[in-house]
Amino acid sequence: MLLEFKDVTKDYGRFPGQAPVVVLHHLSFQLADGESMAIVGPSGSGKSTLLNIIGALDTPTSGQVLLNGRDVSTCSDRELAELRNHTVGFIFQSHHLLPQLNLLENVLVPTLAGRPQAPAAELEARARQLLQRVGLAARLQHRPGQLSGGECQRVAVVRALINRPKLILADEPTGALDHRNAEELANLLVELNREEKVGLVLVTHWRELAARMSRAYELIDGQLQPVTAAHDRR
Numbered sequence: 001m002l003l004e005f006k007d008v009t010k011d012y013g014r015f016p017g018q019a020p021v022v023v024l025h026h027l028s029f030q031l032a033d034g035e036s037m038a039i040v041g042p043s044g045s046g047k048s049t050l051l052n053i054i055g056a057l058d059t060p061t062s063g064q065v066l067l068n069g070r071d072v073s074t075c076s077d078r079e080l081a082e083l084r085n086h087t088v089g090f091i092f093q094s095h096h097l098l099p100q101l102n103l104l105e106n107v108l109v110p111t112l113a114g115r116p117q118a119p120a121a122e123l124e125a126r127a128r129q130l131l132q133r134v135g136l137a138a139r140l141q142h143r144p145g146q147l148s149g150g151e152c153q154r155v156a157v158v159r160a161l162i163n164r165p166k167l168i169l170a171d172e173p174t175g176a177l178d179h180r181n182a183e184e185l186a187n188l189l190v191e192l193n194r195e196e197k198v199g200l201v202l203v204t205h206w207r208e209l210a211a212r213m214s215r216a217y218e219l220i221d222g223q224l225q226p227v228t229a230a231h232d233r234r
Contacts, residue, residue, distance in 0.1 A: 001069070002166055002199045003031040003054060008063030009222075010049055023049050024060070025222030033166065036193050036200040038210035040227065041219035047203045048171055050219065054201060055088050055169045056080050068166055082114050089160030089198075093172040095152040097144040097159075103131060104140045107159045117163055130158040134188060150181030157188060167199040174206060186212065 008027045011020035023046040031037055039047050052058035053065060056072050065072045068087055075083060084090075089110075097106045107127040111117070118126075131137055134154040144152050153173060160168055170189065174182035186209045193200045202213060207227070210216040216227035 001030050001066070002033045002035070003068075003201075004064075004066040005029050005054075006064040006066070008053065008060045008065060010046070010053065010058075010060050020061075022222050024053075026063070027222075027224060029217075029224060031167075031199055031201065034193070034197040034199060036190075036202065036213040036215075038202045038204060038213040038216040038227075039219055039224070040204060040207060040210050040216065045219045046222060047219055051169050051171050051201065051203050054167075055090060056084055085110055085113050086117060086163050087166050089163070089165040089168045091153075091156055091160050091168065091170040091173045093175040095144070095149075095156040097152055097155060099144050102141045102143055103136060103147075103155050104128070106144070106155060107131065107162055110159060110163050123162065127158065127162055130161055131155070133192075134158055148181070150177055150184060153177060153181070153185050154188065157185070157192065161192065161196060161198070164196075165198060167201065168193075170200065170202045170204075172203055172205065174204065174209065182206070182209075 005027050008024055009022065010024040011022045013021050039050065041047050049058060053060055056067065059073070067083065098109065104127055107130070108123060111123045128140065131140060134157065136151060136154060139147065139151070173189065174185050177185060189200065189202070190212050192198070200213070202210070204210055210227060217224040218227050
């Protein structure tokens, strides 16, 4: 099992005389290799907190998180950094590309941290292949300021995939795009989930995109409620 949440609770504000604010309440679920899952819900419901706990950027107040069979709470800081860099790929609403680097260099940034997973020439070849896959083979030497928002998000997707992660975490990846670019990015995420056989957890307000995942849940009062319209389109 790629991801397991076991009775996970997250709250804030444990101060004398104050009741804690519960964000996640005794969550338990599993995600298999290559499976996709969407999480929808209103702003402030805890979706990003949930994603941060999955990606080992935050810790639960109680409960257990297993990522690729490993209890995240037992990892040292160095092991957590390696886990984030090689097991998980992150995509955010903003692409966070480095403006002084070209597209190829931006994609290769995650390969510079920690132990290299492959020879430099092999990593560059993979970067070029992925950029070709997303239609940007002719733009390798361009910088982010020379691209549209949709093109920059496609580069961010490639960057998330460069280290061959087992799990992609996407936090509102289409939120800053117009409808046409959002549609193109949604199609790309669905296709890459299938082609790369990488797990995908997607936070989105766009229910049409959520319905294209294997499963979809709505986060309500700290609990995940199934969204019955979800169906398998992988």
